[in-house]
Amino acid sequence: MQFLSILLPIFGIFAIGYVGQKKIGFETKNISKMALYLMSPVLVFRTFYTTHFNMDYLYLTIYTFALCFFLILIVYLLAYFQKYSMKETCGLILASSFMNNGNYGTPVVLLLFGATGLDAAIVLMVIQQIVMCTVGVYYAAKGSPEGDGIGSALRAVKRMPIVYGGIMGALFQLLQIPLSSAVLEAVSLVADAAIPTIMIVLGMQLANISLNNMKEARLGYSLLVKLMISPFIAYLFTLVLPVDPMVKQIMIIMAAMPTAANTTMYALQYGTEPEFVSGATLISTLASLVTLPIIFTLVL
Numbered sequence: 001m002q003f004l005s006i007l008l009p010i011f012g013i014f015a016i017g018y019v020g021q022k023k024i025g026f027e028t029k030n031i032s033k034m035a036l037y038l039m040s041p042v043l044v045f046r047t048f049y050t051t052h053f054n055m056d057y058l059y060l061t062i063y064t065f066a067l068c069f070f071l072i073l074i075v076y077l078l079a080y081f082q083k084y085s086m087k088e089t090c091g092l093i094l095a096s097s098f099m100n101n102g103n104y105g106t107p108v109v110l111l112l113f114g115a116t117g118l119d120a121a122i123v124l125m126v127i128q129q130i131v132m133c134t135v136g137v138y139y140a141a142k143g144s145p146e147g148d149g150i151g152s153a154l155r156a157v158k159r160m161p162i163v164y165g166g167i168m169g170a171l172f173q174l175l176q177i178p179l180s181s182a183v184l185e186a187v188s189l190v191a192d193a194a195i196p197t198i199m200i201v202l203g204m205q206l207a208n209i210s211l212n213n214m215k216e217a218r219l220g221y222s223l224l225v226k227l228m229i230s231p232f233i234a235y236l237f238t239l240v241l242p243v244d245p246m247v248k249q250i251m252i253i254m255a256a257m258p259t260a261a262n263t264t265m266y267a268l269q270y271g272t273e274p275e276f277v278s279g280a281t282l283i284s285t286l287a288s289l290v291t292l293p294i295i296f297t298l299v300l
Contacts, residue, residue, distance in 0.1 A: 013203070
């Protein structure tokens with residue numbers, strides 16, 4: 001019950017977006033763009049400007065990419081034995097290999113570890129965004145009729161403002177460029193508003209999801225890989241990576257997060273099993289109310 005007291009307030013914020021979308025109706029895409037292009041880069045800039053980086057962050061980068069590719073390999077094995085088409089395989093990859101570190105994982109880490117763990121969570125969020133807008137876009141495009149995977153992925157990376165926010169913050173810190181207290185206050189106002197905004201956006205996105213024509217067997221595989229196998233693989237990584245014990249806990253918790261909401265946008269954009277991917281996002285988010293407290297008990 002202690003851990004549910006952490007998750008339920010988060011779901012309460014999701015519910016604000018969900019109910020607002022159902023009762024009023026918003027242009028979710030525009031609000032999502034505002035959070036992604038205007039607010040999140042400021043949050044990332046502040047983190048990279050104020051955080052003194054060490055080898056842990058290099059290990060986090062290696063870990064995030066390696067975890068993604070291990071999960072993709074597992075999906076390929078499942079697809080081979082189940083004789084899935086390329087489109088079905090790519091849809092399963094989108095639903096199983098990318099976790100919601102942004103508008104779910106980061107608030108959870110903040111509530112569990114406070115400001116001490118938030119920096120590591122935000123760095124993981126940035127790396128995960130890079131993974132999603134490269135590897136994720138590649139598989140979304142690969143499952144579409146056009147199949148322009150690599151070109152689409154490269155164009156998506158160039159359009160990701162979060163990456164530029166991180167680069168700018170790191171450069172300001174490296175070059176020791178001072179910011180006035182007024183500027184830092186303005187940065188903090190936007191950065192502090194980013195997390196609750198993207199949480200409300202997730203609730204809005206979940207309200208738009210349909211569960212029609214769900215493939216129960218593939219959904220089951222997706223939930224198994226995303227909510228159970230993923231944190232177990234993350235645990236194995238923590239046994240070999242020489243990172244801080246708290247960072248190890250955050251790595252496992254982040255790996256246990258449900259399917260990333262961004263994968264639904266990629267699936268819709270490229271026509272790669274959008275109903276299946278969006279349904280997996282909704283079901284895995286709800287199922288995490290059961291699985292995450294178990295992970296917390298084992299890890300903390």
